[in-house]
Amino acid sequence: MPEAIETMTCEAALAALEPYLDGELDRRERERLEAHLGACAGCAEERELALAIGRELRALPRLDCPAPVLARVRREVERERGARPWAGARPRPGEPGRRSRLRPMLAAAALLAALGAAFLARDLGGPAAAPPAASPQEVARATAEARFALEFVGRAGRRTGLDLRDDVLGRHLVAPVARTLRGALAPAASAVAAEDRKGT
Amino acid sequence: MEGAFESAVARHQAKIYTFACYFLGDRAEAEDVTQEVLIRLWRNLAKLDAARMAAWLVRVTRNACYDRLRQKRATGRYLAPELDGEAAERVPSQDPDPEATATRGDLRRRLTAALTALDEPYRSVLILREVQGLSYQEISDALEVPLNTVRVHIHRGRQRLRQALHSEPREVTVHA
Numbered sequence: 001m002p003e004a005i006e007t008m009t010c011e012a013a014l015a016a017l018e019p020y021l022d023g024e025l026d027r028r029e030r031e032r033l034e035a036h037l038g039a040c041a042g043c044a045e046e047r048e049l050a051l052a053i054g055r056e057l058r059a060l061p062r063l064d065c066p067a068p069v070l071a072r073v074r075r076e077v078e079r080e081r082g083a084r085p086w087a088g089a090r091p092r093p094g095e096p097g098r099r100s101r102l103r104p105m106l107a108a109a110a111l112l113a114a115l116g117a118a119f120l121a122r123d124l125g126g127p128a129a130a131p132p133a134a135s136p137q138e139v140a141r142a143t144a145e146a147r148f149a150l151e152f153v154g155r156a157g158r159r160t161g162l163d164l165r166d167d168v169l170g171r172h173l174v175a176p177v178a179r180t181l182r183g184a185l186a187p188a189a190s191a192v193a194a195e196d197r198k199g200t
Numbered sequence: 201m202e203g204a205f206e207s208a209v210a211r212h213q214a215k216i217y218t219f220a221c222y223f224l225g226d227r228a229e230a231e232d233v234t235q236e237v238l239i240r241l242w243r244n245l246a247k248l249d250a251a252r253m254a255a256w257l258v259r260v261t262r263n264a265c266y267d268r269l270r271q272k273r274a275t276g277r278y279l280a281p282e283l284d285g286e287a288a289e290r291v292p293s294q295d296p297d298p299e300a301t302a303t304r305g306d307l308r309r310r311l312t313a314a315l316t317a318l319d320e321p322y323r324s325v326l327i328l329r330e331v332q333g334l335s336y337q338e339i340s341d342a343l344e345v346p347l348n349t350v351r352v353h354i355h356r357g358r359q360r361l362r363q364a365l366h367s368e369p370r371e372v373t374v375h376a
Contacts (some may be wrong), residue, residue, distance in 0.1 A: 022351075065216070076235075111329075
């Protein structure tokens with residue numbers, strides 16, 4: 001004798017509709033629901049609506065991102081790459097890592113101090129001591145290091161939102177450093193000048 | 201690095217944009233979100249495991265859309281006309297009957313409007329499951345919720361869509 005199928009209320013049927021459409025009901029529950037759907041026009045209509053919703057959602061088109069948006073992304077990526085060559089990548093051997101970033105910053109600071117001292121020496125006009133002759137290799141290396149240090153400071157500025165250029169560095173960093181040093185050493189400078197006048 | 205990024209963009213840009221469009225119902229907002237997500241992808245590319253990139257992008261896109269939604273909530277905006285029209289026009293009807301075509305187009309328009317108006321998390325899971333075809337497991341991994349929770353959310357989301365379609369007035373649109 002076939003097992004009697006328990007009747008189901010509309011509320012229970014509608015609650016079971018989605019799992020039913022996903023094939024998640026066990027045999028007993030499925031038979032109960034199908035029996036109800038066969039007898040209830042309202043719930044049967046709900047099943048048809050649920051099937052139509054699934055069909056239409058799955059048919060919604062895939063939309064490609066407009067080309068101008070992708071172009072803006074590429075421009076931003078290029079801008080960030082110019083500011084931070086290591087952006088988006090772990091530092092490779094030989095590329096600046098976190099610790100080695102200090103070295104160029106220190107080189108930049110040493111360069112600025114040296115520039116300030118050079119301005120000061122020129123202004124003080126102290127005893128003209130001939131600088132030791134540097135080899136062409138040393139000059140080339142110093143030039144490359146100075147250029148790299150200034151470029152690094154510029155990148156750091158761009159990363160922080162500032163736009164630093166060499167003329168800005170000279171006017172706003174090197175000159176004030178020189179003035180400060182000049183002021184601090186002014187008594188010594190006067191003494192040197194007085195000695196020079198005595199000698200002439 | 202640029203090659204890997206371009207490859208990732210080619211593979212994922214449509215998924216990101218599609219999700220954002222149907223989530224936000226606004227093309228301009230979806231473009232902004234897509235741009236934001238792709239730039240975040242660039243910044244995090246080296247840290248991302250290729251196997252988990254898709255799930256990461258789903259999560260980031262969904263969160264970016266949700267942030268936009270909260271900002272827009274006060275305006276009560278729904279579907280932008282161009283997205284509504286495009287969704288209805290893009291897929292040609294298989295039915296030669298113009299009345300059936302009109303009915304189906306009307307249903308699609310009402311459906312996309314109802315989808316965009318669904319509460320979270322139902323909106324996200326339905327877009328991922330029904331529109332983009334992700335499996336329950338992929339949705340669970342992407343949104344970091346249990347599998348059964350995904351299943352329940354999908355079922356409830358569909359129920360709410362049915363209820364929304366019942367309560368919306370039907371329009372008759374005649375395609376010339």
